[in-house]
Structures are given as structure tokens and as C-alpha cells.
Amino acid sequence: MSVGNTFFKTAFSVDNVIFGFDNSSLKILLIKRAERPFKDYWALPGDLVFPDEDLDNAPKRVLKELTGLENVFLEQVATFGKTDRHPKGRVITVAYYSLVNIANVNPKAHSFANELAWHELSEIHTLAFDHMLIMQTCLQTLKSKVRTQPIGFELLPQKFTLSELQDLYEAVLGKPLDKRNFRKKILSLGVLLDQEEYQQGVAHRPAKLFQFDRHRYEEAKSMGYTFEV
Amino acid sequence: MSVGNTFFKTAFSVDNVIFGFDNSSLKILLIKRAERPFKDYWALPGDLVFPDEDLDNAPKRVLKELTGLENVFLEQVATFGKTDRHPKGRVITVAYYSLVNIANVNPKAHSFANELAWHELSEIHTLAFDHMLIMQTCLQTLKSKVRTQPIGFELLPQKFTLSELQDLYEAVLGKPLDKRNFRKKILSLGVLLDQEEYQQGVAHRPAKLFQFDRHRYEEAKSMGYTFEV
DNA sequence: ACAAAAGTGTTGTGTTTACACCCATGT
DNA sequence: ACATGGGTGTAAACACAACACTTTTGT
Numbered sequence: 001m002s003v004g005n006t007f008f009k010t011a012f013s014v015d016n017v018i019f020g021f022d023n024s025s026l027k028i029l030l031i032k033r034a035e036r037p038f039k040d041y042w043a044l045p046g047d048l049v050f051p052d053e054d055l056d057n058a059p060k061r062v063l064k065e066l067t068g069l070e071n072v073f074l075e076q077v078a079t080f081g082k083t084d085r086h087p088k089g090r091v092i093t094v095a096y097y098s099l100v101n102i103a104n105v106n107p108k109a110h111s112f113a114n115e116l117a118w119h120e121l122s123e124i125h126t127l128a129f130d131h132m133l134i135m136q137t138c139l140q141t142l143k144s145k146v147r148t149q150p151i152g153f154e155l156l157p158q159k160f161t162l163s164e165l166q167d168l169y170e171a172v173l174g175k176p177l178d179k180r181n182f183r184k185k186i187l188s189l190g191v192l193l194d195q196e197e198y199q200q201g202v203a204h205r206p207a208k209l210f211q212f213d214r215h216r217y218e219e220a221k222s223m224g225y226t227f228e229v
Numbered sequence: 230m231s232v233g234n235t236f237f238k239t240a241f242s243v244d245n246v247i248f249g250f251d252n253s254s255l256k257i258l259l260i261k262r263a264e265r266p267f268k269d270y271w272a273l274p275g276d277l278v279f280p281d282e283d284l285d286n287a288p289k290r291v292l293k294e295l296t297g298l299e300n301v302f303l304e305q306v307a308t309f310g311k312t313d314r315h316p317k318g319r320v321i322t323v324a325y326y327s328l329v330n331i332a333n334v335n336p337k338a339h340s341f342a343n344e345l346a347w348h349e350l351s352e353i354h355t356l357a358f359d360h361m362l363i364m365q366t367c368l369q370t371l372k373s374k375v376r377t378q379p380i381g382f383e384l385l386p387q388k389f390t391l392s393e394l395q396d397l398y399e400a401v402l403g404k405p406l407d408k409r410n411f412r413k414k415i416l417s418l419g420v421l422l423d424q425e426e427y428q429q430g431v432a433h434r435p436a437k438l439f440q441f442d443r444h445r446y447e448e449a450k451s452m453g454y455t456f457e458v
Numbered sequence: 459a460c461a462a463a464a465g466t467g468t469t470g471t472g473t474t475t476a477c478a479c480c481c482a483t484g485t
Numbered sequence: 486a487c488a489t490g491g492g493t494g495t496a497a498a499c500a501c502a503a504c505a506c507t508t509t510t511g512t
Binding site: 409414431 | 509511
Binding site: 009010012049051052053054055056076078079080081082083090092094 | 238239241278280281282283284285305307308309310311312319321323
């Protein structure tokens with residue numbers, strides 16, 4: 001496996017599927033391409049990997065440039081490398097997904113050169129390159145991960161109600177869940193901290209607010225416990 | 230995302246963790262490196278990706294060169310891209326794993342330039358580069374996949390006994406399983422075809438041979454059914 | 459006759475599902 | 486007073502775990 005010059009013909013990028021949750025729907029952050037190919041198409045935010053940069057750093061950098069966020073959930077999903085996936089040359093891309101709380105996304109970042117917007121998942125039908133496929137792969141990963149690991153919280157504000165959490169799970173899994181069973185299950189995990197605090201100014205019985213206990217959450221994660229919803 | 234020349238400094242490889250199962254132990258196929266760096270270390274078989282080759286083709290090519298096998302189970306696992314993972318330069322590598330029946334591996338392939346051998350998993354303690362990490366990541370993926378998808382069969386000969394299948398599961402999962410529960414579970418999936426045929430020449434009651442029903446297996450796979458052992 | 463592995467059911471325990479009504483608040 | 490979503494328990498069905506003895510063959 002010698003590193004000969006003939007092999008430096010391939011470029012290397014990352015693409016980031018940034019999930020957010022708002023008004024009970026699941027969204028992802030897209031940029032509108034300003035250049036050809038696929039000019040004016042919506043696309044996943046991404047960039048080439050710098051030659052002196054660890055691979056995992058590239059999606060962090062992209063995320064921070066776009067949203068101002070650091071230290072959020074971000075995981076590698078898969079690598080896409082068909083020879084014809086980029087019309088301008090050979091570009092292999094590593095897909096990542098991240099989970100962010102939309103409210104925390106710095107709006108200043110939107111003054112970025114490219115047009116930037118949250119899109120509801122159900123309304124995305126075409127994207128540049130093979131980004132549809134990449135997006136669907138990441139969604140699939142999110143779906144299966146959310147059922148067995150407590151990562152849903154990453155998409156919510158610090159304090160949330162159980163109904164908000166349930167709406168989120170329903171949006172991700174794309175199916176309705178039983179309220180009583182959902183609550184029993186999620187509370188039995190012991191990763192929710194009762195804040196003894198309530199919603200205010202709602203035209204119905206105010207809901208209790210919960211926060212999630214990052215310490216117990218880490219324990220649960222490392223124990224690979226199972227959580228079927 | 231323009232494909233500028235400054236970015237063609239990175240080389241691109243695949244590495245393949247080839248699992249086999251033999252004498253009730255799980256093994257992987259390693260090559261002994263003939264060149265520096267890591268001369269005389271055991272390493273995962275891999276190669277650079279050709280500039281005009283689909284990424285997924287590269288591990289197929291590596292597998293075929295080494296074993297003579299085609300059309301076996303092969304899946305992408307993850308991509309490793311720390312800047313310092315290869316002492317000679319920047320090499321990003323995509324890890325794949327495959328499941329093969331050791332008996333089918335063409336012994337002629339062993340006349341390959343490099344020394345080639347099956348190693349028991351429990352006896353592998355050091356490998357070249359970051360291949361230990363890659364191997365462990367693939368093993369982890371195999372473990373979790375084998376619990377929920379019927380991929381174990383890929384490691385066995387066409388006809389096998391239920392005890393052989395159980396031995397395999399025990400080797401992969403690293404823990405003993407209850408015989409009666411295992412049989413109930415596996416038969417209830419309906420992916421095993423009773424061959425009405427028995428072992429011969431064994432010094433005990435001969436076991437029934439099963440074959441697995443690829444058709445039903447595909448159905449089960451696509452239905453994402455769950456199978457906890 | 460003995461050794462070796464094959465084969466086979468039942469019962470208790472825990473988990474999952476299905477389901478309907480009262481409660482607290484704002485208007 | 487009414488509309489809105491919040492909050493709660495129980496019973497039936499199902500899945501899982503634990504467990505021991507008989508059968509068939511070769512030597």
C-alpha cells in the first residue's frame with residue numbers, strides 16, 4: 001500500500017445532515033448552491049476536507065460556520081463514492097448527521113454567502129448531487145438510533161414537556177405513539193429530571209417541565225440499554 | 230465546493246475485515262506486510278481505491294484477489310481519517326467487513342505475494358496502523374447486526390446443523406446461549422429449510438441438516454424484523 | 459455398556475399493548 | 486361554561502428465561 005502519485009486524483013469532502021425540530025416537525029438545514037453544477041438547487045452543507053485536518057473535524061467546522069454551534073451531537077454515517085456522483089470530477093464524500101436545537105442556532109450565521117434555510121423533511125423532493133440518497137441514509141440511521149439510544153433530547157430545548165418529547169419521537173419515527181405507554185417507558189429510564197416547574201400562559205392545564213440528566217444519560221448510553229418505542 | 234488542486238494531497242484506501250468461522254471459533258483473514266512501514270506486522274487486507282473505480286468495488290476486488298470469492302456478504306462500516314493514521318502521508322480509509330465460509334476460500338489464492346493467514350480473534354493483539362481499532366469497530370458492528378438480522382448463515386457451509394449455528398452465534402456474541410430457547414427462536418423465523426437429511430459418521434445421534442431459505446431470508450431482512458438472542 | 463451430542467416442553471416472570479376518563483388553565 | 490391539552494392505571498397478550506431428561510449413533 002504505497003502512496004503513489006497516480007492516486008492523488010480524488011477529492012475528499014464531508015456532507016452534514018443537520019436535523020432540527022420545530023413546531024412538531026422534523027427539519028434539516030440546507031444551503032442553496034450559488035455555483036454550477038446544480039446552481040440554485042438546495043444541497044446539504046459540506047466542504048472539502050483540509051489536507052492537514054482530521055476527518056472528524058471537517059463536519060464540526062462546517063456546522064460551526066453555519067450555525068455557530070459547537071459540542072452538539074454529531075456522528076458519522078456512511079461514505080459515498082460512486083465515480084459519477086459529482087459531475088466535475090471524482091469526489092468521495094463522508095456523510096455525518098447532527099442533532100441541534102433550532103432555537104440555539106445563531107441567526108447571524110444566516111448572513112452567510114449562501115442562502116440557508118430549514119426545510120421540513122416531508123417537503124424535500126430533490127437535492128443537488130446524490131444528496132437525496134445521503135439524506136435518506138442519515139434519516140434511516142437517526143430512526144434506528146433514536147429507538148435504542150436516548151439521543152432525542154439533543155433536538156429539544158433544555159426544559160421540555162413530555163408531550164414535546166413524544167411529538168419529537170412521533171416525527172422521527174413517523175408513527176403515533178400511545179401517550180401512557182410512552183410516559184411510563186421514558187420515565188422508567190431514569191434519565192429525566194423533574195424540574196418541579198410548569199409551563200406558563202397556556203390555555204390548558206400547564207405541563208410539568210423536565211430536563212435531562214446528562215450524567216445518567218451517559219450511563220445509559222454506555223450500558224447500551226435498550227429502549228423500544 | 231470546487232475541486233481545486235490543493236486538495237489532491239490525500240490518498241484513499243479501503244480495508245476489509247474478512248470474518249470466517251471454523252472449529253467453533255471466529256477468525257479473520259490477515260496479511261503480513263512485506264514492506265515498511267510496519268514491515269512484518271499483520272494487517273488488514275486493503276488497497277488504494279482506483280481513480281476510476283466506484284468505492285464499493287474496491288473491497289470486492291480486494292476480497293476476490295485474496296480469496297477467489299465473489300457475491301458474498303460485504304458491508305461498509307466506517308471511515309477512518311485521522312491525519313496521523315498513516316506515517317507516510319495522509320491516507321483516509323473506508324472499512325468494510327465481509328462474512329465468508331472458510332471452506333470456500335480458494336487455497337491457491339494463498340500463493341499471493343504476501344503471507345496470508347486466518348487468525349483467531351482472541352489471539353490478535355497488535356496490528357499495523359490503526360487496524361486494531363478498525364477491526365474492533367467491525368466486530369462491534371457484526372455483533373449488533375447478528376442479533377437483529379439473519380446474517381450469521383453467511384459464515385456457514387450450505388448445509389449445517391442447529392448446533393453449528395448456535396456455536397457460531399456464541400462465538401460472535403461471546404456468550405453462551407440456551408439450546409432450547411435458541412432453537413425455538415431460530416426456527417420460528419421460518420428462514421431455515423429442513424433438508425430431511427442427517428449428519429453421517431458421527432459418534433453420536435446424527436443431527437438434522439438445514440439450509441437457509443434465501444427467499445424468506447430476504448423478506449425477513451427487508452421487513453426489518455427483530456431477533457434477539 | 460458407555461460416551462457424546464441431538465433433540466424436545468412447560469412454567470414463571472417481565473414486558474408490551476390497548477384502552478378512557480378526570481384535571482387545570484385561559485378565554 | 487367551554488375548549489384545550491395534561492395527566493393517570495389496569496388487565497390481557499405476548500415474549501423471554503430457566504430448566505432436565507430421553508434418543509440415536511459409534512466404539
